[in-house]
Amino acid sequence: MKALVYHGNRDLRLESVPDPRLGNDEVTIHVDYCGICATDIEEYLYGPIFMSGDEPNPVTGKKIPIISGHEITGSIHDVGRDVHNLAVGDRVIVNGVLTCKTCFWCKRGETTQCPSMAAVGFNIDGGLADYISWPASQVIRLPYNVSSEQAALAEPASVALHAVRRSRLQLGETTAVLGVGAVGMLVMQAAKAIGGKVFAVDKRKMSLDLAKTLGADAVINSDETDAGQALLDLTGGVGPDVVIDAAGGKDTPELAMKWARRGGRVVLVAIYTQRPEFDFNRVVSTEVEVLGSLAYQQRDMDEVVRMLANDSLKTLPLISDRIRLDEVIDKGFARMLAPTKDVFRILVSPSD
Ligand SMILES: [Zn+2]
Ligand SMILES: [Zn+2]
Known part of the structure; x- marks a missing residue:
């Protein structure tokens, strides 16, 4: 599959990589949209900051090169053997924050403070690719009345x-x-x-x-x-x-x-x-x-989906552009960095 891979400072490469493997408790998601934000630019220009540079992340065991992209919406392409609550074709969003589940903070429910916290697109392969495999327990199905476009901003909305x-x-x-x-x-x-x-x-x-x-x-x-x-x-x-x-x-x-x-x-x-x-x-x-305030918890994302469903959160006016994977740097980052800064969110459609 195609993927935008972070190799280091000012080194993002569009590459052909193997399709992600599917674990028993995971689903493989076909990525419909992956938003890009200021953090992606900071990693590109000044990184690695949050990216696992020298040391592998303790939860994922991964370090760069890592596929970028952390604001992920898609549809389920394949389901692991032990997954029973999600099915092929379901439209979903990804809670991209993985934690150790055993430390002082995880046990208190303060998951954003887990010292081993791993984030999708920084410490494990992300969504600027055709497919991503992800633990089913951290994949949220979208209700029928929330479009994939609306949900494309669910990750920044959870941060908010x-x-x-x-x-x-x-x-x-x-x-x-x-x-x-x-x-x-x-x-x-x-x-x-x-x-x-x-x-x-x-x-x-x-x-x-x-x-x-x-x-x-x-x-x-x-x-x-x-x-x-x-x-x-x-x-x-x-x-x-x-x-x-x-x-x-x-x-x-x-x-x-x-x-x-x-x-x-x-x-x-x-x-x-x-x-x-x-x-x-x-x-x-x-x-x-x-x-x-750092990142978000599962409850924030669940709540965001409910707010999208009852229309108390409007995200569509914040979508400024849709681009392809090969346009992320020249079109996406360039427009976000322009002095006029006339953008809110740019969505990437990896399969286009
Ligand atoms: Zn972001
Ligand atoms: Zn922890």
């Missing part, structure tokens, strides 16, 4: 939902989302479904326009207005209960801490490539809680 869960958002509480790219836009919708009013802050007019259509109660262009003041005005002079940084800029964590209300919560759901200087006295004096 996990971040909102981390914030412990309560009914009626306000949320500000910094950076409404694809993940920010999904954070915004999840926060809207759980809490009270949601405000989107960005510099891109295109993003803010879409945020409004997707349910933002107010949108703030931080290039044109004093966003901190605007958020105070929107919250009776208090500040939002929760601020979620999905922008990942050098100064955005500090802005998030500044803009959250005293005693509020800040969630960081981005990969930071620059290290800012920080005044931690702000955390001390405002008693703001700063929380990290």
